[in-house]
Amino acid sequence: MINTVALVGRLTKDPEMRYTASGVPVANFNLAVNRQFTNQNGEREADFINCLIWRKPAENFCNFTHKGSLVGISGRVQTRSYTNQKDEKVYVTEVVAERFSLLESKEKNKSNSQPQNPAQESNQFKPKHTNPNDPFANGGQSIDITDDDLPF
Numbered sequence: 001m002i003n004t005v006a007l008v009g010r011l012t013k014d015p016e017m018r019y020t021a022s023g024v025p026v027a028n029f030n031l032a033v034n035r036q037f038t039n040q041n042g043e044r045e046a047d048f049i050n051c052l053i054w055r056k057p058a059e060n061f062c063n064f065t066h067k068g069s070l071v072g073i074s075g076r077v078q079t080r081s082y083t084n085q086k087d088e089k090v091y092v093t094e095v096v097a098e099r100f101s102l103l104e105s106k107e108k109n110k111s112n113s114q115p116q117n118p119a120q121e122s123n124q125f126k127p128k129h130t131n132p133n134d135p136f137a138n139g140g141q142s143i144d145i146t147d148d149d150l151p152f
Contacts, residue, residue: 009033027058053097073097
């Protein structure tokens with residue numbers, strides 16, 4: 001049987017870290033995931049999915065994400081039930097994240113908006129130190145290679 005989920009979305013609020021009675025960390029978060037189609041008004045709707053993550057990944061998730069962070073998660077769907085204070089049975093369906101990926105740069109993740117200095121963004125991915133013998137350092141322009149340069 002297969003129970004696998006992969007989601008990409010934004011956190012609707014900061015993740016909430018808790019600890020079990022035995023000290024195991026667990027974080028709850030809500031992920032807003034856009035649907036692939038638009039409604040009758042031409043607007044894109046989103047699903048808001050309850051998720052949780054356990055142990056060290058939970059601690060890392062809380063340390064590196066916040067409201068608005070764009071994240072990818074993979075895990076499984078879990079259903080559970082409990083009886084509330086009114087003696088009513090409550091059913092919960094949630095995604096248990098086993099792995100996550102941060103999908104924005106640290107700077108963009110902090111502001112979650114357009115860069116304030118566009119000139120700075122264009123230099124963001126330029127290497128600080130270049131090797132003069134690096135054949136790929138010229139920005140993808142063609143280079144001269146003779147048959148003697150090839151190892152085969």
